[in-house]
Amino acid sequence: ISGTVVTGSGTGVLGDSKTFKTFSTADGYYMFDGTRGNGIYTYDGRNQTRIPGSLWLDADNRFNTTYDRAAVDAHTYAAWTYDYFRNVHNRNSYDNAGAELVSTVHYGRSYNNAGWTGSQMIYGDGDGYNFRAFSGSLDVVAHELTHAVTDFSADLIYQNESGAINESMSDIFGTLTEYHFNNNPDWLMGEDIYTPGTPGDALRSMADPTLAGDPDHYSKRYTGTQDNGGVHINSGIGNKMAYLLANGGTHYGVKVNGIGNDKVGKVMYRTLTQYLTPTSNYSHFRASAVRAATDLYGASSAEVASVKQAFSAVGVY
Ligand SMILES: O=C(O)[C@H](CCc1ccccc1)CC1(C(=O)N[C@@H](Cc2c[nH]c3ccccc23)C(=O)O)CCCC1
Numbered sequence: 001i002s003g004t005v006v007t008g009s010g011t012g013v014l015g016d017s018k019t020f021k022t023f024s025t026a027d028g029y030y031m032f033d034g035t036r037g038n039g040i041y042t043y044d045g046r047n048q049t050r051i052p053g054s055l056w057l058d059a060d061n062r063f064n065t066t067y068d069r070a071a072v073d074a075h076t077y078a079a080w081t082y083d084y085f086r087n088v089h090n091r092n093s094y095d096n097a098g099a100e101l102v103s104t105v106h107y108g109r110s111y112n113n114a115g116w117t118g119s120q121m122i123y124g125d126g127d128g129y130n131f132r133a134f135s136g137s138l139d140v141v142a143h144e145l146t147h148a149v150t151d152f153s154a155d156l157i158y159q160n161e162s163g164a165i166n167e168s169m170s171d172i173f174g175t176l177t178e179y180h181f182n183n184n185p186d187w188l189m190g191e192d193i194y195t196p197g198t199p200g201d202a203l204r205s206m207a208d209p210t211l212a213g214d215p216d217h218y219s220k221r222y223t224g225t226q227d228n229g230g231v232h233i234n235s236g237i238g239n240k241m242a243y244l245l246a247n248g249g250t251h252y253g254v255k256v257n258g259i260g261n262d263k264v265g266k267v268m269y270r271t272l273t274q275y276l277t278p279t280s281n282y283s284h285f286r287a288s289a290v291r292a293a294t295d296l297y298g299a300s301s302a303e304v305a306s307v308k309q310a311f312s313a314v315g316v317y
């Protein structure tokens with residue numbers, strides 16, 4: 001179809017106004033952003049589970065109905081996350097070759113989850129009590145897109161320790177993306193869409209994983225078979241490590257000197273894209289992060305020392 005890139009405006013899941021790129025055609029305005037990579041496409045799942053559904057079409061380029069809100073945020077936050085990886089890590093989409101970013105919102109009926117299918121993002125509306133529309137949280141959108149980056153780099157197997165590191169990387173870049181855009185940033189995950197009736201709680205805490213019952217030390221790791229061997233549980237070990245590496249602190253008697261968010265982003269990005277492999281475990285995660293920090297800052301640098309401190313603080317050697 002022929003048309004021109006224009007700027008649309010609308011209301012997000014939290015009732016906030018935002019603008020984004022749309023595509024003006026004879027049929028109306030599509031949620032297609034032709035200014036980033038090979039394009040960002042947002043689809044309407046129409047509360048079915050057939051994907052991708054229908055490319056989102058609007059009559060007047062103003063997206064202010066309640067039904068529009070999930071699409072506004074999925075489209076906007078996909079663009080922001082594209083910009084984060086492009087501008088901060090010089091990566092052109094998840095494959096570093098401009099791969100199209102495809103999202104489907106209104107996936108399923110009251111579907112209480114989101115996900116990366118291996119080729120696109122899907123976002124449920126939530127049931128309105130436990131969750132609201134999952135695309136309403138920037139850290140969730142960046143979490144899902146980071147799964148795509150991981151699949152096209154380390155390709156960490158989604159189970160047991162490699163799966164927990166996969167999950168932790170998604171929580172880490174979800175949080176770093178939130179800080180990059182200063183979008184009510186915190187070291188919580190999904191706080192904007194979790195239990196809308198209960199302010200201040202979250203799906204996970206990276207600052208204190210035990211708030212969600214997740215381990216904050218390797219000695220407390222889950223070794224059962226639920227959740228693909230605890231990928232969303234043992235991610236707490238990597239999440240706590242990253243929190244300490246960025247902010248500093250003393251954990252189980254081990255002092256960590258913080259190096260700040262930006263350096264954590266550089267070390268974790270290089271670790272993920274240069275050193276981790278599909279079968280990496282937490283011990284290999286430590287070795288990989290030390291190598292990445294050594295490449296970036298030198299073997300005798302404070303940053304390398306802090307990486308070692310952070311992994312020691314969560315019991316990983
Ligand atoms: O991307 C992911 O890791 C999660 C999707 C994982 C998935 C993988 C394969 C098939 C289906 C689902 C989605 C998110 C997640 O962490 N889900 C957790 C927590 C969760 C969400 N909704 C739930 C409903 C019931 C129980 C747990 C959950 C999970 O699937 O465990 C990430 C950010 C927010 C939602």
Ligand SMILES: [Zn+2]
Pocket residue numbers: 143147167170
């Ligand atoms: Zn995940």
